[in-house]
Amino acid sequence: MQRIYELMFIVRPDMTEEDQDKLIANLEGQVGTAGGTVKSVERMGKRRLAYLVRKFQDGIYVLMTLEGDGTMVKEVERRLRVTEPVIKFITVRVDEEQKRGAKIKAIRDTKVRGKGTRAQEAAAAEAAAPAAAAEPAESAAATA
Amino acid sequence: MADETTTTTGPAATTEGGSSAPRAEGERGQRGPRPGGRSGSGGAGGREGGRKFFRRKKVCKFCVEKIDSVNYKDVRLLGQFVAESGKIVPRRLTGVCTPHQRRLADAIKQARNIALLPFASR
Numbered sequence: 001m002q003r004i005y006e007l008m009f010i011v012r013p014d015m016t017e018e019d020q021d022k023l024i025a026n027l028e029g030q031v032g033t034a035g036g037t038v039k040s041v042e043r044m045g046k047r048r049l050a051y052l053v054r055k056f057q058d059g060i061y062v063l064m065t066l067e068g069d070g071t072m073v074k075e076v077e078r079r080l081r082v083t084e085p086v087i088k089f090i091t092v093r094v095d096e097e098q099k100r101g102a103k104i105k106a107i108r109d110t111k112v113r114g115k116g117t118r119a120q121e122a123a124a125a126e127a128a129a130p131a132a133a134a135e136p137a138e139s140a141a142a143t144a
Numbered sequence: 145m146a147d148e149t150t151t152t153t154g155p156a157a158t159t160e161g162g163s164s165a166p167r168a169e170g171e172r173g174q175r176g177p178r179p180g181g182r183s184g185s186g187g188a189g190g191r192e193g194g195r196k197f198f199r200r201k202k203v204c205k206f207c208v209e210k211i212d213s214v215n216y217k218d219v220r221l222l223g224q225f226v227a228e229s230g231k232i233v234p235r236r237l238t239g240v241c242t243p244h245q246r247r248l249a250d251a252i253k254q255a256r257n258i259a260l261l262p263f264a265s266r
Contacts, residue, residue: 008217008258050262059259063217090258092216101212108210 004039004098005066005073009080009089010059013046023085024062027076034075036068054087065094202239206248214247216254222261226252230265 011020020043028038044061053059066072073091080089205224206214216222225233225240225248232252235245255261 010259047260049259050256050265051259053259088257088259090216090254092254097213104212 001069002067003069003093004095005068006092006094007064007066007073007076007089008092009062009064009086010049010053011062012054012056012085012087013058013060015060015085019085020060020062023083024064027064027079030079031066031068031072031076034068034072036066036072036076039065039067041065056087059087204239204241204244206244207241214244214251216251216258216260219255219260222248222252222255226261228266230262 011023015023024041028041031038042063044063046058046060049057049059066076077089077091080086205211211221214221225238227233232249235242238245240248252261256263
């Protein structure tokens, strides 16, 4: 069972670009060894933190989308806790949420399509009705 | 009234007058408290700011705009439901429906944990 997780962590602000790259590459390797895959890595840049974390007021946010099972998450989190530059992290499971969103979208699409076809049928019926009404009127006028 | 009682039509008149008078009073009495009560309740609701009675039907922002998922990442959206002090605003003030309020609260708590929103400010 492959679950999809979102891992967001904060790195200390006084970190160079290459150090960040090394860290992320390290993490990706660990995810691989733990039996998961990295779907995407997004760097959200430096942001002001809402409160002081380990005496830092800013931090560099990184968002990783992982695919794997619970044991992989446990392993990755353990490594993150030990990693010194990482000051905060949170893992959120998102596959259920995505399934629910897809379901709602599917329902909405069928509703829209249903309305669309009904509208087409109504338009066709209207087009046919005036023609039918016009014909008997013309015939009536002709006979009269 | 004293002059009317002497004539034969007097008592009838008085009884009519008497009966009509209390009837009028009764009607007035019935009409009186009821509108007074209605205006009183409306006035109380308006003055107290909708605490006893809901002043207008507030719609859930998520249901209207059909926002599918409440994410801890969109701080701008979450910030609308957070007070100045950082507290989560109750649902009776924002008009959010129950399932969305629950998801919103979870998202706000996640955002607080990752330092996107403060736990308490000022």
